[in-house]
Amino acid sequence: xxxxxxxxxxxxxxxxxxxxxxxxxxxxxxxxxxxxxxxxxxxxxxxxxxxxxxxxxxxxxxxxxxxxxxxxxxxxxxxxxxxxxxxxxxxxxxxxxxxxxxxxxxxxxxxxxxxxxxxxxxxxxxxxxxxxxxxxxxxxxxxxxxxxxxxxxxxxxxxxxxxxxxxxxxxxxxxxxxxxxxxxxxxxxxxxxxxxxxxxxxxxxxxxxxxxxxxxxxxxxxxxxxxxxxxxxxxxxxxxxxxxxxxxxxxxxxxxxxxxxxxxxxxxxxxxxxxxxxxxxxxxxxxxxxxxxxxxxxxxxxxxxxxxxxxxxxxxxxxxxxxxxxxx
Numbered sequence: 010x011x012x013x014x015x016x017x018x019x020x021x022x023x024x025x026x027x028x029x030x031x032x033x034x035x036x037x038x039x040x041x042x043x044x045x046x047x048x049x050x051x052x053x054x055x056x057x058x059x060x061x062x063x064x065x066x067x068x069x070x071x072x073x074x075x076x077x078x079x080x081x082x083x084x085x086x087x088x089x090x091x092x093x094x095x096x097x098x099x100x101x102x103x104x105x106x107x108x109x110x111x112x113x114x115x116x117x118x119x120x121x122x123x124x125x126x127x128x129x130x131x132x133x134x135x136x137x138x139x140x141x142x143x144x145x146x147x148x149x150x151x152x153x154x155x156x157x158x159x160x161x162x163x164x165x166x167x168x169x170x171x172x173x174x175x176x177x178x179x180x181x182x183x184x185x186x187x188x189x190x191x192x193x194x195x196x197x198x199x200x201x202x203x204x205x206x207x208x209x210x211x212x213x214x215x216x217x218x219x220x221x222x223x224x225x226x227x228x229x230x231x232x233x234x235x236x237x238x239x240x241x242x243x244x245x246x247x248x249x250x251x252x253x254x255x256x257x258x259x260x261x262x263x264x265x266x267x268x269x270x271x272x273x274x275x276x277x278x279x280x281x282x283x284x285x286x287x288x289x290x291x292x293x294x295x296x297x298x299x300x301x302x303x304x305x306x307x308x309x310x311x312x313x314x315x316x317x318x319x320x321x322x323x324x325x326x327x328x329x330x331x332x333x334x335x336x337x
Contacts (some may be wrong), residue, residue, distance in 0.1 A: 012129045013186025013337040016177035018069030019304040020062045021291060022054035022153075022170070035163045042167045047267025051170030051292030053155045059090045062173035063151035064103045066300075070147065070175040076104060079177075081146040082111040083128055085120030085296040087204075087325070088153045089113060100149065109147070117202065118263050118324025119192070120296030121150040121174075125320070125332050126190040132180050142180075149175040150296035157204050159223040168265075169224075170292030174300025185335050188317070189250035191242050192330035201230045202325035235269045238329035239321055240276050246319065246331040254279055257333070258316040259306060263323055264288035264298040273321070285311065295324065312336060 027050045028039040042048055054062070063084060071079070084096040094102075097111030116123040128146045135143040151173035160166045178186075197203070207222045239262070247254060254277040262270050264287050274281045285306040287298075294301060299320050306312040316336045323329040 011184045011186040012132050012178050012180055013184060014176050014334065015179045015337060016070040016072065016074055017300070017304045017307055018066040018071070018175040019173070019301050020065035020069070021172040021301070022052035022057055022062065024053050024055045025050055026053045028167070031167060035166065037163045037167060046168055047286070047288050048167065048292050049289045052172055054153050054171040057171070059086060059088055059096065059151050059153045060099050060103060062153070062171065063096065063100055063149050063175070066151065066173035066175040067100060067104060067147055067149055070177050071104070074177055076106055077108055078145050079106045079109050079147050080141070080143040081128065081131065082106060082109045083114055083124045083146065083148050085114045085116070085124040085148070085150045086152055087115045087117050087120070087295060088156050096151065100147070106147070116324070116328045117326055118265060118293070118295045118298065119322035119326065119328040119330050121148070121299040122190070122320055122322040122330035122332050123192055123328070124148050124150070125187065126192055126330065128178055129187050129190065132178065136180060144180045146178045147175060148178055149173060150298070150300045152295045152297045154293070154295055157222065157224050159225070164228050165224060165226045168293045170294050172291060172294045172297050172301055174297045174304055176300055176303070184337065186337060188252070188333040188335055189246050190330065190332045191246040191249055192328070193238070193242060195234070195238070195327040197325070197327045199227065199230060200225065201227045201234065201327065232266065232269065234327055235265065235323045236272050238323045238327070239269065239273050242329050242331040243273065243277065243319065243321060246333055250333040252317070252333065256317060257283070257319045259312050259318050260284045261299055261303045261306060261318055261320045263321060264291060264302055265293045265323070
């Protein structure tokens with residue numbers, strides 16, 4: 010028995026912000042941004058909420074699928090609209106997914122891979138034990154990173170965008186879908202990727218320290234971590250799946266930086282053409298970047314039924330993970 014993908018959806022925020030737009034209020038240039046990241050533009054929400062993006066991507070992924078057949082919703086995000094209810098609860102209510110159990114998952118830019126690993130585990134476990142069976146799940150990566158971006162920091166604000174991607178997963182007897190997963194965490198002792206959370210002052214506490222609720226990033230350390238982590242999880246996932254790098258038809262990496270993607274291709278002696286590159290028009294959308302890139306690869310005809318793909322994520326935590334999937 011296996012878990013595979015039967016639907017995909019995507020939604021980018023409506024407002025396109027080019028590199029030239031950013032040059033109007035920060036000291037940078039199109040050439041500087043492209044050289045360091047490969048990004049030409051990103052989508053920044055103005056009136057759309059995270060929920061709006063998640064609902065639109067999910068509705069497309071669910072096209073032609075009975076909403077009442079969805080047994081579980083997992084929303085991977087680090088920028089929810091609110092803490093309670095969860096984004097999963099809001100998606101369930103917004104789409105009318107009457108039979109779904111729901112929750113959120115935050116593993117930053119690795120979130121979608123962690124979500125895929127979690128969903129597969131729950132779905133397979135439910136088949137082997139008495140009780141409720143989880144046969145179909147909606148897995149969403151959705152972010153409004155513009156909420157936590159430091160727009161005065163030219164080294165980081167150029168990178169991020171807003172959007173959502175979604176997939177529908179299904180359990181089928183006798184078919185393999187997900188071949189192997191591997192996830193790993195490293196301690197971020199140097200605060201390489203860090204964002205605080207603001208709470209209301211507590212009248213009973215004398216040690217409440219209000220952290221700044223905007224992202225700080227040590228770019229060179231992130232790059233070094235990402236190059237090492239991607240290499241490690243790709244090797245381990247290939248080993249667990251019993252495949253070589255050449256056996257993978259197409260790679261779907263987290264869209265953080267063009268140079269990181271290029272480094273992974275070179276390390277595994279794979280042509281860059283086997284790697285989806287969507288970052289130029291989307292920027293880094295954290296947990297949404299992999300499902301959005303998967304959607305693009307499918308629509309561009311690079312990934313088809315029967316393709317063996319590898320999805321690779323890395324990000325805050327520090328976290329990293331990869332999944333091998335046979336597309337149905």
